[in-house]
Amino acid sequence: MMTAKSPEQDAEKRNKNWQSGVGPPHSKWLRAFDGPLTRDLLLSPGGFGLGQVPAKSQPDAVTTSVCGYCSTGCSLNLHLKEGEAISLSPNTNYPVNLGMACPKGWEALTVLDAPDRATTPLLRDASDKLKPVDWSTALQTFVTRMQGIQSRHGDDSIAFISTGQMATEEMAFLGALAKFGMGMKHGDGNTRQCMATSVVAYKQSFGFDAPPYTYGDFEESDTIVLVGSNLCLAHPIMWERVMRNKHKPEIIVVDPRCTETAMAATLHLPLAPKSDMDLFYGVARILIERSWIDREFIDAHTNDFDSFAEFVQPFTLDRVVAATGLSAETIERFATLIHEGKRVSFWWTMGVNQSYQGVRTAQSLINLALMTGNIGKPGTGANSITGQCNAMGSRLFSNTTGLLGGHDFANAEHRAKVAEILNIDEARIPRESSLAYHEILEGVLKGKIHGLWVICTNPAHSWINQRLCHDILDRLDFLVVQDMYHSTETAQRAHLVLPAAGWGEKDGTFINSERRFGILKKVRRPPGQALSDFSIFRLIADAWGCGQMFDRWDSPEAVFQILKQLSAGQPCDITGIEDYRMIEESGGIQWPLVRGEGSVARGEKERRLFCDGRFYHPDGRATFLFEAPRPMPEPASAKYPFVLLTGRGTASQWHTQTRTSKSEVLRKLYPQLLYVEINPNDARSLGIAPNEIVSVESQRGRVTAQAFLTPSVLVGQVFVPMHESNANQLTDAVFDPYSKQPSYKSCAVRVTRIGA
Numbered sequence: 001m002m003t004a005k006s007p008e009q010d011a012e013k014r015n016k017n018w019q020s021g022v023g024p025p026h027s028k029w030l031r032a033f034d035g036p037l038t039r040d041l042l043l044s045p046g047g048f049g050l051g052q053v054p055a056k057s058q059p060d061a062v063t064t065s066v067c068g069y070c071s072t073g074c075s076l077n078l079h080l081k082e083g084e085a086i087s088l089s090p091n092t093n094y095p096v097n098l099g100m101a102c103p104k105g106w107e108a109l110t111v112l113d114a115p116d117r118a119t120t121p122l123l124r125d126a127s128d129k130l131k132p133v134d135w136s137t138a139l140q141t142f143v144t145r146m147q148g149i150q151s152r153h154g155d156d157s158i159a160f161i162s163t164g165q166m167a168t169e170e171m172a173f174l175g176a177l178a179k180f181g182m183g184m185k186h187g188d189g190n191t192r193q194c195m196a197t198s199v200v201a202y203k204q205s206f207g208f209d210a211p212p213y214t215y216g217d218f219e220e221s222d223t224i225v226l227v228g229s230n231l232c233l234a235h236p237i238m239w240e241r242v243m244r245n246k247h248k249p250e251i252i253v254v255d256p257r258c259t260e261t262a263m264a265a266t267l268h269l270p271l272a273p274k275s276d277m278d279l280f281y282g283v284a285r286i287l288i289e290r291s292w293i294d295r296e297f298i299d300a301h302t303n304d305f306d307s308f309a310e311f312v313q314p315f316t317l318d319r320v321v322a323a324t325g326l327s328a329e330t331i332e333r334f335a336t337l338i339h340e341g342k343r344v345s346f347w348w349t350m351g352v353n354q355s356y357q358g359v360r361t362a363q364s365l366i367n368l369a370l371m372t373g374n375i376g377k378p379g380t381g382a383n384s385i386t387g388q389c390n391a392m393g394s395r396l397f398s399n400t401t402g403l404l405g406g407h408d409f410a411n412a413e414h415r416a417k418v419a420e421i422l423n424i425d426e427a428r429i430p431r432e433s434s435l436a437y438h439e440i441l442e443g444v445l446k447g448k449i450h451g452l453w454v455i456c457t458n459p460a461h462s463w464i465n466q467r468l469c470h471d472i473l474d475r476l477d478f479l480v481v482q483d484m485y486h487s488t489e490t491a492q493r494a495h496l497v498l499p500a501a502g503w504g505e506k507d508g509t510f511i512n513s514e515r516r517f518g519i520l521k522k523v524r525r526p527p528g529q530a531l532s533d534f535s536i537f538r539l540i541a542d543a544w545g546c547g548q549m550f551d552r553w554d555s556p557e558a559v560f561q562i563l564k565q566l567s568a569g570q571p572c573d574i575t576g577i578e579d580y581r582m583i584e585e586s587g588g589i590q591w592p593l594v595r596g597e598g599s600v601a602r603g604e605k606e607r608r609l610f611c612d613g614r615f616y617h618p619d620g621r622a623t624f625l626f627e628a629p630r631p632m633p634e635p636a637s638a639k640y641p642f643v644l645l646t647g648r649g650t651a652s653q654w655h656t657q658t659r660t661s662k663s664e665v666l667r668k669l670y671p672q673l674l675y676v677e678i679n680p681n682d683a684r685s686l687g688i689a690p691n692e693i694v695s696v697e698s699q700r701g702r703v704t705a706q707a708f709l710t711p712s713v714l715v716g717q718v719f720v721p722m723h724e725s726n727a728n729q730l731t732d733a734v735f736d737p738y739s740k741q742p743s744y745k746s747c748a749v750r751v752t753r754i755g756a
Contacts, residue, residue, distance in 0.1 A: 064091050064584070066510050066518030068165065068503030069104045069654055071386030072096060072237045073512025073588070076105060078504070078523050085109055085504060085523035095587050095605040096215060096512065098244075102236045103652040107663040108503060112524060114662035116487040118499035119528025130486070130497060135529060139543040141496055145478040147544075149451040150183065158451035159186040159440045164194070164388030166456050167508020167520050168397050169559040170533040171390070173550070174455060175399020177537050180428045181546035185435075186449070188401070190457040191394040192437040194350060194387035196739035197358035199395055202384070204359070204625055204738075205366045207616030208406065208571040209395055213345070213381040214514045214590065214606035215241050220379030222247045223341030225254065227276065227365060228351015228745075232260040233651045235349075235385060247379075250337050254279065255351060256645060257677075257719060258712040269334060270714060271324040273643050273746045274355065277629040280364035282320030283335045285312040287371065292339035294373030301613040301621055302370050308624040323629075338372060343379030350387065350647065356633055356743040358736045363625045370622055376610035385513055392511035396572050397563055400434060405566035409433050421565045424549060436740035437463075438733065441472045450477040455533065456500065460489035461656040464742040465700050466728035482536060488658055489725065499530040502659075506532035508556040509583065514606075515572075516588040519580055534559075567591075571616050576601065632746060633734045640698065640748035642682070642718045644730060647745070649675075649721025657723050674727070676705040677719040678751060683709045688753055696720065698749045701729030707751075718751060 061080045066073050075094035078085040088109055092099035121138035122130040133141075149157050160178050162171065171189075178184040199209045206212075218224070218241035231239045239261070242251070253265040254276065262268040271279055287293055288309050298305045317328050324331070338344055346365045352358055362384065369375045369382035386392055396406050407414035409430050419426035435443060441463070443449035452473075463469040473479060473493050481494035484502040491497050505526045509517050526532070531539075534556055541547045553559050557580055567574045576593035582601070583589050589601045600607070614620040636643050652669035654660045661667060676696050678688065688694055692707045696718065703726045713719050720727050722744065732747040 063521060063523065064094075064519070065504065065521040065523065066389075066512075066588075067101070067105045067108060068389050068510070068520065069108070069659075070235060070389060071391055071513040072235055073389065073510060073514075073516055073518050074101055074105055074237055075518065075588070076101065076108065078521070080523065084525070093587065096514075096516065096518075097237045100237050100240050103666055103669055104654055104660060107660075107666050109524075110665070111659040111662040112502055112504060114485065116485050116662075117527045117530065118484060118486040118491070118497055119530055120499060121529070122486060122494075122497040124495045130494070135539070138496060138498060139539055142480060142498075142540060143543045145495075146182070146451050146453075149477055153448075153450055155183040156185045157449060158182075158184055158453070159435070159443070159449050160184060160453040160455065161437060161440065161457060161459065162187065162189045162394070162398060162400065163456035164189060164191040164391035164394040166390065166533050167506065167556060168390060168393035168511060168563065169508045169556040170506075170537065171393055171398040172404060172559055172563055173534060173537045173553055175397070175404065176422070176553075177541050177546070177550065178453075179399050179430060180422070180424055181541055181549050182544055185430045185432075186440055186443070187399070187434050188437040188440060189394045189398055190437070190459070190462065191388065191391045191398075191400070192740065193462065193742060193744075194353060195384070195391045195395060196401070196436075196741040197353035197355070197362055197736055198348075198384035199401065200739040201359045201362035201366065205363055205623055206610075207618075210571055210609055210616060211384050211386075211513060211515060212375060212609040213383040214608050216606040217345050217379050217381055217383070217608065218242045219245045220247075221245065221249050221341075221343050221345040222379065223250045223252070223337055223344040225252045225338070225344065225346045225365075226261060226265075227254040227346070227348040228353075229347055229349040229385060230255070230259040230261045230648060231347075231385075232264065234648045236651050238385065250341065252334060252337060256714065256717060257647075267330075267333065267337065269324075269326055269330060271326055273645065273717065274357070274632050275324040275629075276352065276361050277357065277364050278315060278320050278323035279326070279331065280361075280368060281312045281315040281626070281629075282317065282331060283338065284308070284364075284368060284371065285315050286317075286332065286335040287339065287368075288312065290339070292335070293371045297373035297613070298371060301615070302624060303619070303621045304624040305371065308367060308626050311626050338368065341374075343377065344369075344372060344374040345379055345381050345383060346374070347383045347385055349385040351745060353384070353741060354744040355741075356734045356736055357627075357630055358741055358743075359738040360625070360627045366622075367624050367626065370624065376608065376613060378608070381608065389512070390510040392513065392515065393509070396511070397566075402433070403429070405563065406570045406572045407566075418566060421562065438735060438740060438742065441469065444472045444475055451480075452476050452478075453480045453482070454490055454494075455482040458483075458488045458490045458656045458658055460493060461725055462728065464728055464731045464744060465733040466726065466731075467701055468733065469728075482533065483658075484530065485658055488656070498536055499526075499528065500536060501526035501530050501532040505530075506534065506556075508534070509560060509580070511591070512588075515590045517574070517577065517583050517591065518588045519584050633743070634699075634732050634747045636716060636748050640750045642716060642749050642751060644696070644698065644747050644749040645713070645717055645719045645745060646722045646727060646731065647719070649723055653721070653723040655723065656725070671706075674703060674705040674720070674724040675708045676751065677708050677710050677713045679711060679713050679715045679717070680709045681715050682718075682751075683707060686751060686753065688751070693754050695752045695754055696730065696749055697752070698730040698732070698747055700732065701726070703727065703729055704754065718749065
């Protein structure tokens, strides 16, 4: 008679088998698990949830995984020894990066070995020190404190802020757990800081958040328009795709700074900060006046063009020259190049998105693509380039800005569909969207939000008007930070720190800028007691008392199958993707892929949207949207005479440097001091010498920086890279009215010599 074994005994036997070389081959053990994830198993010594990796499974094997930094979604070959990744190289067979990798990708493994990894839960004690505790104590504290806040102040008094850097399945688990299991209404992601503008612009113009392009369009265009995008540094692999273009394209860069990308352009338009809308409306007027538009496409596939044509009439050449500071000849040449191009593509990123009028600016570019018929064909499109590795996953499946699967919280049919698929009471689904990121923080100031759960993001560094953010975080009754490092500025303010696994230490999928699902694989064991975010959510669900709601959510791939069901009938329908193996064998798969179209994924490596001219509004048409430009909220003044610009400093830095600063190699590739770019003429008038330490001050804060004298910024402007820990002491907390995205890119500052 056989004795039934406990899950812990099964896990221990499986680990021993792996260590002795027995068990499933590498391609299976990465995702092998033959039973539900339970609290006891996750916490057991040697339990699967603690990230056990076989010691001697197929030595010297190679597997692949998509990179966990930016939205490009490169595939990396991971070289294994005794079952763990020891080095990596770019995957030459992947349709995204074609054998290329940026410095961050090359160093992706190195940053996992940092000495400040969070390896055990940390709880702030009576002496105000973070001290190690076991997982049981951490979970009990989490539940007791959060539920206590809800009992005193109501369910809506706790909230979460998540990320665009977790796996899609983890985002979905968090969003479902928080909103359906824990009763939270409010939870937003740091995707609000980078992509909210494009999300709203696409939804309003196309009827759904649908970037239409594929990276192959970089190689197919004969005219490439880049707006507020330093592609060379921010997305170097995409820039490599531009360099592969055999059509000798016109490369037009619209940017106040002469960036590295602008230096390589055939035409640079150094316009005045935030005058983009004036420029694009003026160009639209020229195209209309000269009949350089695709009237057949406009009439067949769009709405409200005639109203738009009337709206742009006041944007005369003289008006646009005055607003932008560009010459009339430059503006007319820009319009002519759009007209002469047979395949024109319009691309934008944070220079557009992070603006107080970003949505309408993005739509002014969408309007140019629509009116010239440059959409749905190779080498065309109105194309938003995403920031984080899984911002697209956050947009569709995180339960933050919308209900799971691109649905709408306010739509009763959508709520009923989601409730039926998840087998939950529809009443548990909120009937309205969450407060936006800044509104959650404002809720703390107003005494409405008392508990905050921050997952895989660092707002104490990255949020606009940093000093106010610090004050807000310090007011919370209970701040929980879930991160792979205990040293982040936000973790250091936390009452409880939960140690999380990083890239390469867990499984799941990412969705890149061109809508491509790629596979993330576990090829290393997390340090100490760190767990994957997925496993942490499983533990919290059980401790909270709603674990049964998530019985089917026992592995990332099981959740992927649930997400397929949720996507059915939506523009992002992925019911045609069978499983993780199909994604990997196909070189990634772009959504949508409807059931029955599996052969399409295997036969077409790159697919774009709107080839048939049909959009996602009920009538199948796209909409022209427009609005009068608004003045800059904080223009230069006598007291603060410079306009501050911010952006990426180098290709080797990433956001708040939580990871990239851990690499000795990457640290050698970027400046060690905060620097400020200033025009030599301005420096001369202020008596500032090259490399001198100066003060940069706004109404909100003051930083010291090394002066870098360069004509790449125009007179009256200065530039500071966003990666440094105190850069956001300067920025101004103003937001786009439609997307609620912060306007990081422009505010007023003064620069003075230290001691002057």
